[in-house]
Amino acid sequence: MDKPPNLEERTFLFAQNVRRFVRVLPRTISNIEDIKQLVRASGSVAANWIEADEALSKKDFAMRTKICRKEAKE
Secondary structure: OOOOOOHHHHHHHHHHHHHHHHOOOOOOHHHHHHHHHHHHHHHHHHHHHHHHHOOOOHHHHHHHHHHHHHHHHO
């Protein structure tokens, strides 16, 4: 059985999938701003996880994972 991809790879793939998804959405006035925010937030999850993974301490790791989780909820 193959090992599942690590969280860094999964968040990167998530950001890619979001970008692929928004390409098919209609470009209405209301969608444009939502699409921009969705793309930013999806990329931010991956970036914040990388920062957390490279944390200098347990406290730093905890703070950065909380930021990552907040972005994922957005």
